[in-house]
Amino acid sequence: QKKHKKKYLIFFLLLFAITFAWFLIRDAIIPVYPSISNGSLLLTIQDALSAFLLYTGKIIFPINQAIMPTVSETPMLPYVFAIFLIGIFIWKLGFIDKKKVLFGIIWFLLFIGLSIIAGSTRGNWEHIEQRAYLPMAGILILFSQIKFEKSKLFSSAISSKLISICILFLISIKTIVRSKVYANPYTMAQTGIEESPHQAYFYI
DSSP states (O other), X not given: OXXXXXXXXXXXXXXXXXXXXXXXXXXXXXXXXXXGGGSOHHHXXXXXXXXXXXXXXXXXXXXXXXXXXXXXXXXXXXXXXXHHHHHHHHHHHOBSOHHHHHHHHHHHHHHHHHHHHHHHTSSSOBOXXXXXXXXXXXXXHHHHTBOGGGSGGGSSHHHXXXXXXXXXXXXXXXXXXXXXXXXXXXXXXXXXXXXXXXXXXXXX
């Protein structure tokens, strides 16, 4: 148990360090953001609630990726559908250790809350995907406690390994394809305009 706890601690510390470094680099590049006073408090709250759905959906079902995504320019239906399916899946299978699940949920809510505040209160309302890396650890903990063996899909070791390999393969391919967007400033700006045409940042 001590070895497992040490591995978890190292994993979380690395995630925290990467996320913290990313925020420092971003603030160094773009030190000034529009104030929340540019929009009403009600719109900010609405954006924050939608951002929670956006982040949660993208962690579960990573599609519609964007450099600087906003709620208004991102289709939400796929995420609603993905969250609904995962909810049914969890409801039918149950959890192994509910204490670990609770820890994962608290971790997710704590850090996703900070990510949402960073996006919804700065006036641009951009919800950058890299902000989901640290909260994602909480979702991974939750998934690790699902009783997958109760499902016919994961009933055997071979099927479980095949599904895991397929998921990793698809994610790897998507990562390689997506990395071309950041090949140079031109491809990044061009993609940003296509994905988020109302973001002034890409026209500077």
